Amino acid sequence: MSERTHLRERNSQRETETDEGLTCPECDGHVVTDEEHGETVCSDCGLVVEADSVDRGPEWRAFDSREKDEKSRVGAPTTNTMHDKGLSTNIDWRDQDAYGRSLSGRQRQKMQRLRKWNERFRTRDSKERNLKQALGEIDRMASALGLPDNVRETASVIYRRALDEDLLPGRSIEGVSTSCVYAAARMAGVPRSLDEISDVSRVEKSEIARTYRYVVRELKLEVKPADPEQYVPRFASALELSDEAEMRAKQLLKNAKEKGVHSGKSPVGLAAAAVYAAALLTNEKTTQAAVSEVADISEVTIRNRYHELLEAEEGLIA
């Protein structure tokens, strides 16, 4: 609950772009665009004037209106969520034919076999359906986070394994698929922070964390603690810093690692601090506020970390 408001507040910091000329139909207040969510929102009364101008899901296109009508979405993920539509076969348990006469022994045996197989197919179907929905979610989140295809692959594989090992009961599809994305991103060396993940997921951060731990443990996934360096390129490019600064930031982190300055500190914070420090060292224009924005880390933390980083560096020179 408090988490939610906290996120809201943080997001509202981004709502700075005023749309010229537009006024709110409700209260005539300023209308403002929230880039992050593609929403156009009134700054006074909070009315969402235009929601989701950007579709973060996979991009399906309808090339003409007929096509739009019959399949506004195409391809495996969504079509298959409609897989069975409740039309699966049911076989009555009574050993009777349609007229209520009882069956011969031979017939009865046949019906037993049919029931068994029908049941098997049906449970398989429900797993399939589950899987399809999850894969759709994984895809959606992955594209919202700008994750490459191989990450989606890994996430799907992890999910499949989770499903096979019956890890799902008691957990939401959403939660587990989110965790898979989180894990996959980390394993692929392009980690996203829990905050970023939970921004695109319908699930609470705490639940994602819990489910993630569970999945990792049960599946014995090898996922090392996130390396701060892996965040650097993303932050650097978001801030439009030079390659030189990026290199510098990585160096900073390397020393820090050798000096063991960083144990117990959040990797994202370290990365953000390194990026900021590097920008300073290469005389490039950035502010702590900007870094804290892209990294989703408070300015205070950046300050603390980057002092430590610079100290470690001094020690190295001396």
Add this chain to the structure above:
DNA sequence: ATGGTTTTTACTGCGTC
């Protein structure tokens, strides 16, 4: 549950443009 550690929030003061 608890205690220790880290991060965040909120606020203040300082220098500069």
Add this chain to the structure above:
DNA sequence: GACGCGGTAAAAACCAT
């Protein structure tokens, strides 16, 4: 005066026990 930066205290979140 707004902005960027630095520091601090207290609250909150996190983690291991």
